[in-house]
Amino acid sequence: MNLSDLQEIKxxxxxxxVYQSDxxxxxxxxxxxxxxxxxxxxxxxxxxxxxxxLTVANLIIxxxxxxxxVRLALVNTGSHNNAAxxxxxxxxxxxxxxxxxxxxxxxxxxNETAYRWYAFIDLPLSSKWTLxxxxxxFDKTGAWE
Numbered sequence: 001m002n003l004s005d006l007q008e009i010k011x012x013x014x015x016x017x018v019y020q021s022d023x024x025x026x027x028x029x030x031x032x033x034x035x036x037x038x039x040x041x042x043x044x045x046x047x048x049x050x051x052x053x054l055t056v057a058n059l060i061i062x063x064x065x066x067x068x069x070v071r072l073a074l075v076n077t078g079s080h081n082n083a084a085x086x087x088x089x090x091x092x093x094x095x096x097x098x099x100x101x102x103x104x105x106x107x108x109x110x111n112e113t114a115y116r117w118y119a120f121i122d123l124p125l126s127s128k129w130t131l132x133x134x135x136x137x138f139d140k141t142g143a144w145e
Contacts, residue, residue: 001060001063001064001066001069001092001094002094002095003094003099003107005063005064006060006092006094006099006101006107007107009056009059009060009063009101010056010101010107012039012042012059013039013052013055013056013059013103014103015042016035016038016039016042016043016044016045017035017044017045017047017051017052017055017103018044018045018046018047019046019047019048019103020046020047020048021048022048025046025047030050032050032051032054033047033051033054034051034054034055034057034058035047035051035055036055036058036059036062039055039059040059049087049088049089049102049103049104050072050088052090052103053072053088053089053090053101053102053103054072056090056092056101057070057071057072057090057123060090060092061123067122067123067124068093069092069093069094070090070091070092070093070123071090071091071120071121071122071123072088072089072090072091072120072121072123073088073089073090073091073100073115073117073118073119073120073121074087074088074117074118074119074120074121075087075088075089075113075115075116075117075118076115076116076118077114077115078114078116084118085118085119087102087104087115089101089102089115090102091110091120097109097110098110098111100113100115
């Protein structure tokens with residue numbers, strides 16, 4: 001994988017992604033879902049930052065098959081001072097450099113962002129793990145309970 005491959009994947013997901021919060025879609029604060037198949041068809045999907053990042057990560061892993069070079073990160077953007085984190089990004093390692101893929105910004109090197117890093121999540125997601133701030137758990141269905 002090289003940077004132009006990553007930019008192509010980001011462009012595809014950007015084209016298909018329409019932001020909509022989990023609260024407005026599902027009536028709950030968190031629901032994580034990948035829309036890899038929908039993006040492969042070039043169709044629109046509705047989701048928030050975690051859906052966007054899971055989709056990017058799954059497309060990269062499917063195409064380049066190296067999950068060790070892809071992870072998700074919980075970050076604090078500085079816009080919600082009382083929250084430990086308020087955004088999810090996808091990190092991709094290319095030739096030893098970690099890049100941030102984000103639904104809000106162009107691709108950048110991890111050390112060039114203004115984000116405060118809260119936690120890193122290796123992929124694939126385990127069957128159960130806790131979303132730290134809210135104490136909710138992720139299950140394999142893509143739902144936070």
